[in-house]
Amino acid sequence: MKNIIHYKIASIGNGEEDILLVDAKTTTFVIRDVLPSTKYTLKVIACAIKNKEERSDEVVHITQDPGKPENLTAINIDNGIKLTWTKPDYPAINCIKHYKVSCTLNGNESIHLVSSGTTSFVRPDVLPSTPYTLKVILCTINDIEMESGEVLHITADPGKPENLTAINIDNGIKLTWTKPDYPAINCIKHYKVSCTLNGNESIHLVSSGTTSFVIPNVLPSTPYTLKVILCTINNIEMESDEVLHITAGSKNLLIECNGYLVSCDVDSKVHNKIIHSDVFLEKDFSGEDVLDFAKLFFTSYHIARKNLPSTFWRYIFLPVIEKKDSNVCLFLLTIVNGMTTDQWEKCRQYVLDGLSRSMINQDKDTSKVIAWFVTKKCFQSLDKSIRENITDIWPAFICNCHTKQQVICSDKIEINIEINAYRPDLPDSFSKIDIHYIIDDRAQIKEGFQIHQHLQSSSGNIHSSNEATLSSIDARHLFIEHSNLSLVCKSPFKSNGFRKNEQKVIIQSCYQLYCKRKGFIPIGENHFPETLYGLKTDVLEGSPHYRSSLKVGNKIGTDEYKTGTLGGFVQVRGDIAFLTCLHVFLNAAELASDNLSLDDENKVPVKLYMDNDYTHICGKIREIAFAVDNEKETSIDAALVEIPADSIINSDYVDIEGGNISFNDIALDIVSLNKATVVYSIHLDLHIENG
Structure with missing residues (x-):
């Protein structure tokens, strides 16, 4: 058939017909989102001019059965059993209605529904030391179910009461303990407190929410053997370690004798005859x-x-x-x-x-x-x-x-x-x-911000003296002596008059001492030193932060003009850089100039703008290109910004909210666009595929 405009792909499945248009140059097509285990009737219609159509023979195709959940694993956690599994390769997630988690105990099965995007489930309120039979059932949107294999899981044994402590109080012995991490409190029936005196044991029941008990009517100066027994609702008992406790004697006295203070234990036989017992x-x-x-x-x-x-x-x-x-x-x-x-x-x-x-x-x-x-x-x-x-x-x-x-x-x-x-x-x-x-909201303090502005706007001709170098030993000593100190660095600029509201920044080499709060000295510590290695010190308020990594889609630009978007990373003669548009940095008159060039000795600094209004210089323009006046050629509007090699985090490559995207996630095999291979293949096979 000649003069074909396009093809129509007719697909009938599950009683519904879909018509999809395909370009005339294409001879293969993948039908997406098909239902599993479903018969589809397919044909191709060639459409030419003047509404002429020519139909192919029909072909009947049955899609494959859905896979079953795999790698079923159960582990004990504090509040139950955590069950995990992996989704089968087929069908796609949008064809899965939900999962059913089956949990069987003593022949009684309970079913729990789990959303299609989830591959884990916590079965709460399980009994300790008990076998559970577990399985997961995948349910498709066309009501086909596929069961995983069963797994038999035995829950952990209950822990025993811990940290048993006994102290003497006025009316007896106070016994305290801590509940074990497992089982949950609703699986504990009660505690039994065992108290043994001369071989005779007495048992006292204590509610599950209580971790202390007072044993009344104890004899003075007498040994008692104590322990606590945890009893679960399925009648499993776990004993604590025993503790041997000797009760106190009768009330003691503190008396003064010949200028000395003496603590006296009073015999129980004469206790009631003591008239006063307080010092x-x-x-x-x-x-x-x-x-x-x-x-x-x-x-x-x-x-x-x-x-x-x-x-x-x-x-x-x-x-x-x-x-x-x-x-x-x-x-x-x-x-x-x-x-x-x-x-x-x-x-x-x-x-x-x-x-x-x-x-x-x-x-x-x-x-x-x-x-x-x-x-x-x-x-x-x-x-x-x-x-x-x-x-x-x-x-x-x-x-x-x-x-x-x-x-x-x-x-x-x-x-x-x-x-x-x-x-x-x-x-x-x-x-x-x-x-x-x-x-820690990274608010910019006025004094430190002005110093930062001077450093960023300096032409590069101002340098700090290299004569005075702070050794790592001296730096460590500074941080030990001053807990308020957060950063020490050398600077060609020093601030003056900020305390008197006569703010100015002067050119003077100094050591900057950044502290968490200026004007306040931790009690027990000294003032900051006025000089270090012959250089004045400049105390500023602020704390260091790790710079944010660069990502595709970041907001970049200069304060003097406008902002644009970081387009992608490239590698140029061994250096790492990123691409963006030149019009972000130059106005229309500058772009129209016949001699568009960049001064190598004064490269334009480029800033990264964060959502919290925090900015910093992330690189400098290295090369530029601009050509838009030839309608037969592709227009060029580009700036190449050189950046530090460690500014990119491979696993956080694209600027998005709510998660991280790596360079692999957008089909690249390395971070640099000009060196990368697109790891994505287009199927041009002449047969129908399940998709």
Whole structure:
């Protein structure tokens, strides 16, 4: 047949007919998205001018059966059995309606539906030490089902109660333990607490949600053997390790004898005859001859009985501050660390007064002990959801000095909290101490930004002195001595007057010391040095970040003109570069110039623009080409931008939201377009394929 315009492919399957048009030069065609196990009647119609048609003979083709789910695997996890499988090569995912997961226990089968795009399922609430028969059924949109092979899986044995601990309390023995990771709590029927005395065992039942029990009516100074037994709902029992616990004797006394404090265990036979059993509350500890151990012993005794007198802070704590005894201060605060919120509210002013005194006394070590005690209390007061997002917390004092003659130049402190993201319920103070939040949002600080602008706009003729080089040993020492320090680097520019709002940037070689917060010095640390190897230091606020990798589709350009798109990566004479349009960097008049060229000594810098308004120079224009005035030739509008070789991440090649695309995913075998082979084949076979 002559003068064929196109072909029509007629396909009848499952009672429905589809007509598809094919170019006249094509003699093969793949019919996509066919149903599995389905008969299709096919014919080709040649269409010529004047509506002439010529039909081929019909051919009947039955598509192949769908495959079955493969590689069925079951593993135990904390909350059940995790079942995974792989999708068969055929059919395509859009022909799969869903999967059915069959789970059989003791002859009873349960069916769970799973979406077609998922190849895993968690069967919750399984019984421990129990066999389950599992299989997966693939269901197509034309209601054909294909079963995987069965897998017999036995769930894990239940764990045993752990961390068994017994302590003496006034009315007996308090036993605590931790629940094992497996099984889930709803599979635990209860716990049995076993208490054995002189060979006689008593059993106490405890609910599944409880991990403590008080054994009442115990004898003093008597050994008890204790253990906990976990009982599951399918009647499996797991015993903890045994613990041998000796109960306390009768109530002890703390008495003063010839200037010494003596702890006495009172015999049970005479216990009821003791008229008083508590040590004095108002002992005078102000004398120089009182041992530090006596102070610690007195404090520990009253903390255990929750009756620490207020005179403790005046006669023990504050005198220790005045003596600059940081070790005794640390021990005292360690003893009182377990105080309740109410107790803290009553004594916090003494603690803060002690902190202020130690800072005024230039006592770096004691100030650090007290400041971190307060910071810990602050951290513990925060909601759990806030604590989980904190990356660091540290106390600091405000630096108001200019001469740095004092180690601690003020007694005004703040608690700095580094946190992942801001939230409106963050408290702004703790016990009248301000809280400052350092949030990693990459906001540009004015002072550091101006330095950065000067560095990027410099012509390249300004260089830092190479005479002073900071060794790795000295750099490590700087970071150890200054926990606020985040980056050290040499710079040809130095900032001046930013604290006085007389901002300017001058040309002067210096060492830049970037810190997480400028003007605040972590308590217990020194000021930053004013010079390093003869060069002035310049303290700036900021933290280093890894530069974002370059991706196809990134927004690039210059601040002076407009922006464009990163088109693709190429390799030129061994160097890595990317392609974009020249009109992104030049205006119409410059493009129309007869002598369009690029100054090799002053290559145009190209910037990468991120969604969070963060920018940085990613390369410089290396070559350009522009030709649009010959209508018989292909137009050229191109700029070649040279980039660092490590700017490309192979697995994150294209700029998209919600995932990564590698260069293989877009049919390239390497990252460079001019070196790549397209790994995609077009079928020109003259027979019908399942697709």
